[in-house]
Amino acid sequence: MAQDTARQKPSAPATPARALLPSILPALVVGVLVSLLFVLVSGVAEQLEHVLWKNLPDALGIGRYSVLWMMVMLVATGIAVGLVVWKVPGHAGPDPATTGLDAPVPPPVVLPGLVLATMLMLAGGPSLGPENPLIAVNVGVAYWLGSKLLPRAPGQVWPVLAEAGTIGALFGTPVAAALLLSEAMAGRKTDRPLWDSVFAPLVAAAAGSMTVTLLDHPSFDLDLPAFGTPGWDDLLASLVIASAGALLAMCAVRAFPYVHAAFARLRHPMLMLPAGGVVLGLLAAVGGHLTLFKGLDEVGELARDPDGWTAGEFATMTVVKLAALLVAASCGFRGGRIFPAVFVGVALGLTAHALVPAVHPAVGVATGVLGVLLAITRQGWVSLFVAAVLVASPSIIALLCIASLPAWLLVTGRPQMQLRENGSAVR
Numbered sequence: 001m002a003q004d005t006a007r008q009k010p011s012a013p014a015t016p017a018r019a020l021l022p023s024i025l026p027a028l029v030v031g032v033l034v035s036l037l038f039v040l041v042s043g044v045a046e047q048l049e050h051v052l053w054k055n056l057p058d059a060l061g062i063g064r065y066s067v068l069w070m071m072v073m074l075v076a077t078g079i080a081v082g083l084v085v086w087k088v089p090g091h092a093g094p095d096p097a098t099t100g101l102d103a104p105v106p107p108p109v110v111l112p113g114l115v116l117a118t119m120l121m122l123a124g125g126p127s128l129g130p131e132n133p134l135i136a137v138n139v140g141v142a143y144w145l146g147s148k149l150l151p152r153a154p155g156q157v158w159p160v161l162a163e164a165g166t167i168g169a170l171f172g173t174p175v176a177a178a179l180l181l182s183e184a185m186a187g188r189k190t191d192r193p194l195w196d197s198v199f200a201p202l203v204a205a206a207a208g209s210m211t212v213t214l215l216d217h218p219s220f221d222l223d224l225p226a227f228g229t230p231g232w233d234d235l236l237a238s239l240v241i242a243s244a245g246a247l248l249a250m251c252a253v254r255a256f257p258y259v260h261a262a263f264a265r266l267r268h269p270m271l272m273l274p275a276g277g278v279v280l281g282l283l284a285a286v287g288g289h290l291t292l293f294k295g296l297d298e299v300g301e302l303a304r305d306p307d308g309w310t311a312g313e314f315a316t317m318t319v320v321k322l323a324a325l326l327v328a329a330s331c332g333f334r335g336g337r338i339f340p341a342v343f344v345g346v347a348l349g350l351t352a353h354a355l356v357p358a359v360h361p362a363v364g365v366a367t368g369v370l371g372v373l374l375a376i377t378r379q380g381w382v383s384l385f386v387a388a389v390l391v392a393s394p395s396i397i398a399l400l401c402i403a404s405l406p407a408w409l410l411v412t413g414r415p416q417m418q419l420r421e422n423g424s425a426v427r
Contacts, residue, residue, distance in 0.1 A: 307353075
């Protein structure tokens with residue numbers, strides 16, 4: 001019977017090499033281009049952040065991360081981004097609460113405002129990352145240039161190449177793009193083998209990651225204490241922490257439509273975004289300056305001294321950062337949710353380590369990030385990948401795979417942290 005079924009459903013024929021070869025050059029060009037745009041936007045934002053959070057308060061004689069300055073900067077960032085959304089043509093794109101990583105092609109008029117709003121957000125301190133708007137910008141640029149330079153190429157190829165190249169640049173490796181692509185294609189009907197379908201996007205992702213690696217030398221390894229052979233106590237800790245992370249993040253996911261609706265009642269970006277800045281400033285006053293920004297540099301600071309804060313301080317940062325992510329994503333700031341979610345997971349894992357010192361910091365961090373990302377992104381492979389690279393220990397992968405199972409049961413089929421245009425949650 002199995003043999004009959006195999007005869008009825010033959011495997012898809014492989015694409016000849018001569019059909020794949022012409023895609024290499026466009027994919028390389030797109031990968032390099034989108035990575036250079038990423039480096040440019042990130043570099044400008046970092047320079048502006050240095051001016052706003054170091055040079056300016058020093059010149060005024062105000063503490064860089066005093067409560068007053070954090071409140072001033074977050075409200076000012078809300079005003080600045082609100083002006084961009086209100087006045088700049090294209091209004092910096094659609095409501096960011098309705099967008100995910102797989103961005104539709106934006107019209108060219110949207111791109112300048114979206115870039116400006118993203119740089120202001122990254123420099124000003126709201127708890128969002130660059131991934132969603134940068135993917136949208138790169139998709140728009142690649143589609144516009146590709147359609148002009150190679151009009152005979154299928155239009156749908158440019159967004160896929162741009163998205164893959166941007167993800168490769170963001171994470172410094174094409175593996176993340178490969179995992180996202182394979183997960184996205186799992187639900188699609190195709191008559192091509194998987195590796196034929198992802199060949200050109202992987203070229204773009206490799207070009208993007210190598211360009212950023214050569215220019216910026218990114219690293220996600222937190223250099224935590226080495227983790228040896230896992231034991232039964234590590235298995236128990238991983239199951240509990242990953243599930244706790246998923247449940248905690250699902251609280252924010254559940255609240256997302258209601259918080260978004262509350263800000264939407266203000267009806268104008270010059271009210272919504274400054275109001276969001278006020279709330280973010282109050283949260284920063286509670287959680288401290290480490291709960292500001294996208295969270296990647298701040299995660300490194302936490303990891304350098306896993307025993308440097310009490311369990312209560314770690315728990316406060318966990319809850320405050322998650323609340324800041326929720327508010328920033330709801331009030332209209334342009335940004336992604338992966339990087340601040342990583343901070344939430346790291347802080348949760350270190351909370352577990354502080355409460356129960358027998359919990360290895362690497363186990364706590366990796367499984368905390370896994371659970372939080374599963375709830376926030378609903379991307380299983382990427383959640384596993386990010387959790388694994390933060391610790392860079394092969395022996396922890398088995399724990400992560402096992403811990404992902406109960407965490408996934410807690411989040412699958414439930415609302416996602418993305419809204420439809422009518423304000424209801426995507427499932």
